Amino acid sequence: MEFIENRWYPACLNEELDRQNPLPKKILGRDLVVFRNASGRIGITEDRCCHRNVNLSLGYIDGEHIRCSYHGWAYNTEGACVEIPSLPADKPIPAVCRLRSYQTRQQYNITWVWIGDEALAGSTGLPSMPEMDTWPRVYNYHIFEADLKLVAESLIDAYHINHVHRNSIGTFMGNLYAGQVDFNIRKGPDWLSGTYLRENAGTFFEKLYFGFQPQITTHFGFWFPHTSKLDIAFPKRRMVIYEFYYPLDEKRISMCQVTLWDNIFRTLPPFARWFMLRKSLRIVEEDLVFLENSKKVKEATGHNDLLVTPSDEVTFEFTRIWNANTKANEDTAAE
Numbered sequence: 016m017e018f019i020e021n022r023w024y025p026a027c028l029n030e031e032l033d034r035q036n037p038l039p040k041k042i043l044g045r046d047l048v049v050f051r052n053a054s055g056r057i058g059i060t061e062d063r064c065c066h067r068n069v070n071l072s073l074g075y076i077d078g079e080h081i082r083c084s085y086h087g088w089a090y091n092t093e094g095a096c097v098e099i100p101s102l103p104a105d106k107p108i109p110a111v112c113r114l115r116s117y118q119t120r121q122q123y124n125i126t127w128v129w130i131g132d133e134a135l136a137g138s139t140g141l142p143s144m145p146e147m148d149t150w151p152r153v154y155n156y157h158i159f160e161a162d163l164k165l166v167a168e169s170l171i172d173a174y175h176i177n178h179v180h181r182n183s184i185g186t187f188m189g190n191l192y193a194g195q196v197d198f199n200i201r202k203g204p205d206w207l208s209g210t211y212l213r214e215n216a217g218t219f220f221e222k223l224y225f226g227f228q229p230q231i232t233t234h235f236g237f238w239f240p241h242t243s244k245l246d247i248a249f250p251k252r253r254m255v256i257y258e259f260y261y262p263l264d265e266k267r268i269s270m271c272q273v274t275l276w277d278n279i280f281r282t283l284p285p286f287a288r289w290f291m292l293r294k295s296l297r298i299v300e301e302d303l304v305f306l307e308n309s310k311k312v313k314e315a316t317g318h319n320d321l322l323v324t325p326s327d328e329v330t331f332e333f334t335r336i337w338n339a340n341t342k343a344n345e346d347t348a349a350e
């Protein structure tokens with residue numbers, strides 16, 4: 016698998032970080048440690064101590080630094096070792112006591128990390144995610160073996176919802192109209208978005224909460240290579256789901272699903288939080304069955320996907336963008 020490196024990757028949602036414990040993350044085959052120091056500065060370095068090479072994520076946050084739990088060496092957010100407790104006071108810290116650190120960027124209460132060519136970081140943007148700044152959100156992570164392209168497409172695949180999710184959100188999401196659906200696709204070199212209508216098929220109580228209008232507007236988006244969005248505009252409410260996914264290593268994928276709800280409260284009341292988390296976990300569990308299964312069956316039988324439905328316009332456009340960008344990545348890697 017060729018890793019697509021020259022993009023900002025979401026290293027963590029900032030609510031994953033606490034004041035004591037560093038957070039280990041594996042992204043594109045690298046073991047990283049993310050930590051927030053006492054001043055609130057977030058650093059990302061390789062996850063090892065340069066003394067005896069144990070994971071630095073086994074250590075703890077000590078004021079402005081991260082400290083290794085083995086012999087207490089302390090590092091700053093740039094990866095420089097700033098204190099060696101057993102070193103005599105008149106001896107300087109050798110220059111080799113330094114870890115590789117990674118560029119970070121703060122946006123949407125997410126810490127983004129740059130793993131690729133440092134010169135390209137400044138000129139590479141992020142998807143627009145305005146809801147992340149003000150809406151309450153819940154998140155869940157999953158690690159599994161699947162085809163990255165299928166994972167990337169799964170949230171914007173309009174046709175699976177009434178089947179895969181028929182026992183969870185299939186009804187209140189609304190039925191897809193039969194026949195040719197107009198997806199109103201807009202696209203750029205590495206993104207696509209669109210809008211379509213679903214029939215409001217909710218139960219009486221769901222309609223009481225979400226609204227009685229006959230149609231539900233669904234927006235969707237995909238930003239190569241790691242973000243998909245589904246935005247369901249019920250007559251009275253909106254629910255937005257983002258999924259971030261990336262290869263952990265040669266085999267496994269990490270996916271983070273973030274669900275947001277428009278709400279007058281900045282923070283969700285505990286019951287609403289519990290309810291949303293339960294719903295979103297259920298949705299992912301339903302998807303994972305098919306995402307993992309498809310890879311297994313393809314590997315076992317050698318068959319490729321058969322895309323023949325003319326109304327599968329989104330899948331065709333998505334595939335075109337995916338292939339064009341992974342091809343461009345291969346060309347750059349070959350240079």
Ligand code: FES
Nearest residue numbers: 064066067083086
């Ligand atoms: S291994 Fe980290 S301080 Fe010794």
Ligand SMILES: [Fe+2]
Nearest residue numbers: 169170179302
């Ligand atoms: Fe799904």
